[in-house]
Amino acid sequence: MKTVIKSFTIAISAAVLLPVSAIAFEASPLSLAATKPVSSAEVTGSVPAKISVSNANVFNRLLKKIEDPNAAPADDGIHDIENEPTFALQPPKIAYKGLPTSEYGNHIDWVKALDDGLLDPRYDRVDPSIEPFVMDLDIVRPVKASVPDVVFPHKPHTQWLHCSNCHPKIFIPQRLANQINMSAIILGQKCGVCHGKVSFPPTTKSCKKCHSKPKPSDWTPPLSDATVKNPWR
Amino acid sequence: MKAKTERTAMWKFTLFGVLAWMGVLVAPEPAQAEYADVVMNNYADAAGMRPVVFPHWYHRIRFRCKVCHADLGFKFKAGGNKITMAKIIDGKFCGACHNGEVSWSVENCGLCHSGIPGTPTHISGSTVQRLVAPAYKILDKKKTVQDGYNK
Structure with missing residues (x-):
């Protein structure tokens, strides 16, 4: 009985003391941080690694960066270097010399290259003299969210493509007939049939290429139902 | 001391x-293949050939999308065209140009069939591939975790 009471008192005292020690422990690094100036290298660099610390604590755990986006065929990870003709293939960097760059996709601004006359790809399989049928018509698509509205320019699209590539299968040529959302695009539907696979991909850096028309100055984001009906509001 | x-x-x-x-x-290593390169392996592996790697960038410098995707009937889907050598020597798909007239002929097997054996049909660098977590339902979640997803 005595031992039971003894262990009980130890447990209580431990329960009281532990949070105190925890607070003290937590406070010490904070006070250190306050006195010690933090250099920018410490903020941006990787976590100083010690073997005793879990190596899961790295910066940008889920960020995948491609080191060389325009690698030569032999270095690109999909071409077989056991295959002799792999080395006869042209490395993209040689072809891209002098073309305007971008921050995504092939890292080449293909539309600008065409506009600047740096490229003149054929519109016909064999006849280089055939001119594309270009239509200059911008379509404005209002967007529910707070991002700028979408302006779809037909011009750069018809410079490359034919009407039948998109209409009527991918985009029904009728007002309000096409429901588009970013999830569908990312999964390869609608605009995502090309954008995200061949033409410039939807990334944070490229949002404004499509979402380019600012909202009116008096625009406010519509409140969600959960907010309007929020009983604790 | x-x-x-x-x-x-x-x-x-x-x-x-x-x-x-x-x-x-x-x-x-993260895949570094050129954006929009298409690997086609519908039948190649089974036929004892390396999968085909199609460089989109090389072709778009020389042709507008319309030539292949409207005139030649290539669907906008990696592996969706079910291309075979029989169709190519009949002048369909790649064979419309790769016939020794517009471009080099099909006896240069290894120029197209240059992929690493076993590479599945896909389009390299696509948004779906580069997502940190899949935006679609994984069929075999346990296997994906074992394969190193979400390390």
């Missing part, structure tokens, strides 16, 4: 360096 601690610290650093280097070697 001080020299000794320094030496152990050095050892620790060296050991860590070696471990980190090994980690770099072992860790799967």
Whole structure:
């Protein structure tokens, strides 16, 4: 009985003391941080690694960066270097010399290259003299969210493509007939049939290429139902 | 005494360096294939050939999308055209140009059939591939975790 009471008192005292020690422990690094100036290298660099610390604590755990986006065929990870003709293939960097760059996709601004006359790809399989049928018509698509509205320019699209590539299968040529959302695009539907696979991909850096028309100055984001009906509001 | 601690610290650093280097070697490298390169392996592996790698960039410098995707009938889907050598020598798909007239002829097998054997049909660098977590339902979640997703 005595031992039971003894262990009980130890447990209580431990329960009281532990949070105190925890607070003290937590406070010490904070006070250190306050006195010690933090250099920018410490903020941006990787976590100083010690073997005793879990190596899961790295910066940008889920960020995948491609080191060389325009690698030569032999270095690109999909071409077989056991295959002799792999080395006869042209490395993209040689072809891209002098073309305007971008921050995504092939890292080449293909539309600008065409506009600047740096490229003149054929519109016909064999006849280089055939001119594309270009239509200059911008379509404005209002967007529910707070991002700028979408302006779809037909011009750069018809410079490359034919009407039948998109209409009527991918985009029904009728007002309000096409429901588009970013999830569908990312999964390869609608605009995502090309954008995200061949033409410039939807990334944070490229949002404004499509979402380019600012909202009116008096625009406010519509409140969600959960907010309007929020009983604790 | 001080020299000794320094030496152990050095050892620790060296050991860590070696471990980190090994980690770099072992860790799967992110795919660096050119954006929009298409690997086609509907039938190649089964026929004992390397899969085909189609460089979109090379072709778009020379042709507008319309030529292949409207005139020649290539669907906008990797592996969706079910291309076979029989169709190519009949002048369909790649064979419309790769016939020794517009471009080099099909006896240059290894120029197209240049992919690493076993590579599945896909389009490299696509948004779906580059997502950190899949935006679609994984059929075999356990397997994907074992394969290293979400390390």
